[in-house]
Amino acid sequence: MTGTSWPGESRAPGTTAASGSGGAILPAVGPEGAPAFPGPTGNRLTVLSGPSGVGKSTVVAELRRAHPEVWLSVSVTTRRPRPGETHGVEYFFVDDKEFDRLAASGELLEWAEFAGNRYGTPRGPVLDRLAAGVPTLLEIDLQGARQVRAAMPEALLVFLAPPTWEELEKRLRGRGTEPEEVIARRLAAGRIEMAAECEFDLTLVNTSVKEVCRRLIALLADAPEASSPGRSPS
Numbered sequence: 035m036t037g038t039s040w041p042g043e044s045r046a047p048g049t050t051a052a053s054g055s056g057g058a059i060l061p062a063v064g065p066e067g068a069p070a071f072p073g074p075t076g077n078r079l080t081v082l083s084g085p086s087g088v089g090k091s092t093v094v095a096e097l098r099r100a101h102p103e104v105w106l107s108v109s110v111t112t113r114r115p116r117p118g119e120t121h122g123v124e125y126f127f128v129d130d131k132e133f134d135r136l137a138a139s140g141e142l143l144e145w146a147e148f149a150g151n152r153y154g155t156p157r158g159p160v161l162d163r164l165a166a167g168v169p170t171l172l173e174i175d176l177q178g179a180r181q182v183r184a185a186m187p188e189a190l191l192v193f194l195a196p197p198t199w200e201e202l203e204k205r206l207r208g209r210g211t212e213p214e215e216v217i218a219r220r221l222a223a224g225r226i227e228m229a230a231e232c233e234f235d236l237t238l239v240n241t242s243v244k245e246v247c248r249r250l251i252a253l254l255a256d257a258p259e260a261s262s263p264g265r266s267p268s
């Protein structure tokens with residue numbers, strides 16, 4: 035693979051995003067970059083994190099089905115596709131060399147290693163959507179959420195929690211997509227993620243996918259009552 039092109043992305047890496055005929059400029063950001071939020075339209079970025087198996091992908095799939103107006107960032111990863119996953123839909127699947135190139139050239143807003151694979155958020159498409167006022171959602175791990183917090187302090191960080199630890203294990207095993215050794219690594223990472231819940235602006239407990247989606251939509255639409263801090267069973 036010689037390069038990863040993000041759909042709708044025509045800017046050179048590391049350049050600024052221009053919006054509209056007036057050319058409102060949003061500075062480029064990254065783990066080490068300057069804060070560049072909120073965008074010109076006052077929109078905000080929402081980040082959804084939580085332990086592997088809690089139901090993030092399920093929630094996001096339901097959200098995309100019911101609310102196509104929300105834009106979900108498609109991450110790049112070195113993980114192999116699971117059955118049914120398509121390049122450019124769930125992820126951009128790349129090899130180590132291409133990931134190295136993307137990270138080194140500043141094309142990733144944040145990136146992290148998780149359970150033996152690397153994952154990152156393409157920078158340009160996120161900045162473009164924010165500049166255009168599109169409700170924008172990232173589904174990323176704790177390390178990525180911390181990087182976004184540092185680069186974009188106005189971003190809203192939402193933690194998705196399982197009803198119980200036992201239920202998390204059950205969901206992760208029940209999914210049947212990873213061998214036991216990978217499940218163990220993901221559960222170990224999950225314990226660390228659960229301990230970092232307090233770093234997030236609020237928690238939604240994934241009891242009902244539909245209820246979590248309802249709350250998330252309210253958050254993305256910036257309803258003040260939806261973003262009251264603390265835990266919220268869904």
Ligand code: ADP
Pocket residue numbers: 084085086087088089090091092093205206208209240241242243
């Ligand atoms: P993640 O993306 O957080 O790793 P997934 O979305 O793949 O998690 O969900 C893990 C498993 O849990 C899947 O089999 C999914 O169908 C199931 N699941 C997700 N949400 C719920 C829920 N609210 N109740 C019961 N099972 C759920």
Ligand code: 5GP
Pocket residue numbers: 083084085086090109110113144145146148153154155173174175176177178179
């Ligand atoms: P999975 O392999 O189950 O799809 O994802 C594993 C973990 O990687 C999940 O916690 C998911 O949120 C996280 N992840 C997915 N994309 C990104 C990304 O772009 N950046 C970071 N930091 N984590 C990501």
